[in-house]
Amino acid sequence: MKSLLALSRLIDTVNRCLGRAVTWLILVVVVVSATNAVVRKFFNVSSNAWLELQWYMFGAIFLLCAGYTLLKNEHVRVDVVAQRLSRRTQIKIEIFGILFFLLPASVLIAYLSWFMFADSWVTQEYSSNSGGLIRWPAKLLIPVGFFFLIAAGISHLIKCIAFLTGDGPDPMEKLSEKSAEALLAEEIAREAAERDAAARHTGTTTGH
Structure with missing residues (x-):
């Protein structure tokens, strides 16, 4: 269990660093979006490349921060019934969800999206829009993002098991990092x- 918890801490550190770095893209997206709006309004000039860049960055924020969001316990849970149960029962439900829903779905999406990216890479696929960007970087975000989500799921699973065995704290508590x-x-x-x-x-x- 000590080795597994060490692996969990390593995964958490990587997801935490990645999540904090990627959140800066929000500022970049705002600047690019505002610049596009001003240029289009006052100079009547528009660029599909800059518009698609906004979409790419939004996709990067959503996908690459998925593992970080799970680390912070910020994913939405419908727990109207579960919240009335004991904490140990909640943790058991959490383990069931990870093993039978989160990990299988994430692995399947990562597996299938990798072939989509590979095909885009080989053909050097470009956007069908005039002046659009090359497509493979955006498609690469899907398997990469789900890889980090899978890693976060494994880390969370380890912490849940450690809690049940008395080797770790409550993994359902949200991190107390201040915004x-x-x-x-x-x-x-x-x-x-x-x-x-x-x-x-x-x-x-x-x-x-």
């Missing part, structure tokens, strides 16, 4: 508290 919005709110609150403390100190000094 940028939460950190900003804390910083604003801290600065406000410091200003209030300074004002009270000034008032006390003036009173004396």
Whole structure:
């Protein structure tokens, strides 16, 4: 179990680094989208290549962050019934879902999409749109994204088994990493508290 948990930590580290890196594409997508809109509005110029680049990056965000999302326990679960059960029963249901739904479906999609990518690579397939981009990089995202999702599923499965055997913490708890919005709110609150403390100190000094 120690070796399996070490593998789980390695997978989590890779997915965490990949997820945090890919999330920066959101900023790039926003910049590209805004630039396309401005150029099309004011210069009446449009490019299929730039439009397709937006789609490629959106696909990269969705697919490459799937494993990171599972790591953070942010995938949607319909748990109206399960939430009324004991935690151990919930974990057993989680294991069943991973073994019979998540992993089989992900492996099948990764397997089939690899041949789709290979065919696109061999033929050097291009977009059917005028001035469009080459297609194989977008198709490569599918097997790669599902590979990382499969790895995250294996990691989650290991942690679920470790919890049942008493060798690990509850894997269903969401990670306590704070979002940028939460950190900003804390910083604003801290600065406000410091200003209030300074004002009270000034008032006390003036009173004396």
